[in-house]
Amino acid sequence: MFVDNTWLDIALRGVLLSAAAIVWIVLLIRINGLRSLSKMTNFDFVMTVALGSLVAGAAQASDWKEFGQTLMAMGGLFLVQFLAARIRKASDAAEDVMQNEPxxxxxxxxxxxxxxxxxxxxxxxxxxxxxxxxxxxxxxxxxxxxxxxxxxxxxxxxxxxxxxxxxxxxx
Structure with missing residues (x-):
């Protein structure tokens, strides 16, 4: 994917790929809403931690396929969070299963x-x-x-x- 593995190439790759991943996350947050990175439920907290890990993975991607897969995984997390919130809102039974009590x-x-x-x-x-x-x-x-x-x-x-x-x- 990239020209060579000199320190300059590695540094530029890390900066460009992490910046692209951050822009992708901002776009997903704009689509999914402000709640995306809240810490209101345990799902939200896991989402935030997982996104951080995926940004690190995106910044270290060695080819476009790996980078694209990481971006799709981020989109998948947002979709799962969106669906979980809808299911919790629609069903008290689902709420009880998915959410701990304070x-x-x-x-x-x-x-x-x-x-x-x-x-x-x-x-x-x-x-x-x-x-x-x-x-x-x-x-x-x-x-x-x-x-x-x-x-x-x-x-x-x-x-x-x-x-x-x-x-x-x-x-």
């Missing part, structure tokens, strides 16, 4: 040790998340939730509207 790690200022054990979250990591959220007084922490994406949400203040914790599971 889990309480703390409630009303108390650590939930069983939940920490079952989710394999270290208490020290949870404390770091409390500091990150500026939770200055544990008695003001209404809930800490391990979200389906692996993010940790710290809910603190004077009150807590039940709708905010509607689908959160207690272990």
């Amino acid at each position: 889990v309480f790690l703390m409630r009303d200022g108390k650590f939930l040790d069983d939940a920490l054990d079952k989710t394999r979250v270290a208490k020290s990591d949870l404390i770091a998340k409390l500091r990150e959220a500026n939770a200055l007084d544990l008695s003001c922490v209404r809930a800490v939730v391990l979200e389906t994406t692996g993010d940790v949400s710290v809910l603190h203040g004077d009150g807590l509207d039940e709708i905010v914790i509607e689908n959160v599971k207690e272990l």
Whole structure:
């Protein structure tokens, strides 16, 4: 595919192919919508990681066939994500199968040790998340939730509207 394997050829190939892959991803995002690279579900997170890997593969492609296959794989990921979102929206049963439930790690200022054990979250990591959220007084922490994406949400203040914790599971 390329002229030779000098350092200049290798450098130019990497820059041009990675730039082309990025342009392709931007085009796919414009077609599929802004949600494409969100981290709202575990599918979205996997999509983002896989795209990064595919960009690296595209930048290292040794011929046009390999490069084209990588671009088609990116398109396939966007299609699978689009279809999964449609199926989840259309069916509660599919939603239950495809999506994990968020889990309480703390409630009303108390650590939930069983939940920490079952989710394999270290208490020290949870404390770091409390500091990150500026939770200055544990008695003001209404809930800490391990979200389906692996993010940790710290809910603190004077009150807590039940709708905010509607689908959160207690272990």
